[in-house]
Amino acid sequence: MPTLPDENTMYQAIVRRDASFEGLFFLGVRSTGIFCRPGCPARKPKKENVDFFASAKEALFAGYRPCRRCRPLEAKDQTPPAIRRLLADISVHPQQRLTDSDVQRYGLQPSQVRRWFKKHHGLTFQGYLRSLRIGRALSLLDKGEKVIDTAFASGYESLSGFTGAFKKKMGRSPACSTGVPVVVLSRLATPLGPMIAGASRQGVCLLEFMERRMLETQFARLEKRLNARLLPGPSEHIDQLRRELDMYFQGHLHEFKVSLALAGTEFQMKVWHALQSIPYGQTRSYRQQALMIGQPKAVRAVGRANGDNRIAIVIPCHRVIGENGQLTGYGGGLWRKRFLLDLEQENLK
Ligand SMILES: [Zn+2]
Structure with missing residues (x-):
């Protein structure tokens, strides 16, 4: 319940x-x-x-x-089947141009598609397509394809058009792009509300509650914080995370297996590893956590590093509570922390 x-x-x-x-x-x-x-x-x-x-x-x-206005009986967070078909096709062929009448062939109105992308990705539909194309271009360049071949294979009609679009999104020219960190973003629906997940090629590097709709300014802030370019799109790591999170919320998963890409100072990494060693359904105080990393005096610094954790739930900072057993701060709100602790208690078996 x-x-x-x-x-x-x-x-x-x-x-x-x-x-x-x-x-x-x-x-x-x-x-x-x-x-x-x-x-x-x-x-x-x-x-x-x-x-x-x-x-x-x-x-x-x-x-x-x-209510007739907000229609509370209709499932809201689900992606309509026609949009799902459209998403599947454009992720395979992002280089194809889509006109309004192409969109209508999916049984969708262009305005409906625009609203859906704005709401779920904080981007226009065309902006989403551009991002997918750049993402595809990046992976081709990484495989050693020539810039000119990449441009045409990614759906650009001219080399200059490709170079301009690429520079705008990636901040550098395609010729020197290999190795640019890219984080793929996706929105996940959970029983605690929508979350935003990010993954690099190495693994999941972001999982946060979305307090508001994702807007382009928030993308920019994340880009700075993660020191990477953000692109919406598909990721195997996020697919795995989505499956594991579903099982976690059903009480069937006690340990996440998805690959993680952690980036932090040496101290933060120590603190985050300590968090990962707190077993499902158990809690520790900040003081105990400081002892776990062998720095009993660093209680406050441990608290701060917990707060800097960017992979909520999977790195279980919700399992750290005050000395007196009180729930203390949680980025997603204390009620979410309570929910997670109750969920784990109930499913301890
Ligand atoms: Zn209503």
């Missing part, structure tokens, strides 16, 4: 119409008898009028009717 966030957190989410709480809870408004998603634009009820539910089913059983 999922734990709900506390009522204040949920009420604030309603007031802010925060879409990142989508699917985490539903609200019923007593005065109207209607229930909604947290991001519904139609409601801003008084707190004393609100009932909270973990599922749409519970709200129905409590006698609420679904």
Whole structure:
């Protein structure tokens, strides 16, 4: 049974119409008898009028009717089948030009496709295609293909067009591009809300809760922090992470096997490795963790390095709590930390 966030957190989410709480809870408004998603634009009820539910089913059983505006009975986070077909085709053939009528052949309206990409990738559809093409060009160049062949194989009509687009995205010319770190990004739906995952060629290097929709400015910040170019697109590591996370949230997976690409100072690496050695379902205090790395005085620095952990859940910084057993800070919010600890307790067997 999922734990709900506390009522204040949920009420604030309603007031802010925060879409990142989508699917985490539903609200019923007593005065109207209607229930909604947290991001519904139609409601801003008084707190004393609100009932909270973990599922749409519970709200129905409590006698609420679904809102016509936000349609809480329709699964929202799922990718429509037509978009899934389109995504599959463009990831295989990103070099192909797609016109509006090509898109319509998938049974999709061009405006619907634009909205979907903006919402899920923070990019326009054309921007997403451009990124896929650059990603394909990079892997061809890495294999030793000539720049001119790469340009045409990636769907560019001229060498100068390719060089310009490449420079704009990668900050350097294609001729000296081999070895540029690239991080592929993907959005994952979880019972705790949407997360953003990133992977380099070596492994997963990012897993964070998305508090808001991913915008291009956030991409830029991540690029700086990871010192890499970010491109949306497919990644085997992220596919594996997605499968393992599903099993983790079902209580069936106690240890992640997916490859990780950690980048940090020597001290941070020590702290993160210590986190990985805390068994599923157990907790440690910051003091105990400092002892684990043989630096009993570094309690505060350990706390900071935990906070710098970029791979939530997989590197289980949620398993570190205060000396008195209190939950202390967590980047994704304390209610998420509580959820993860409860989930692990329940599935210890
Ligand atoms: Zn509604």
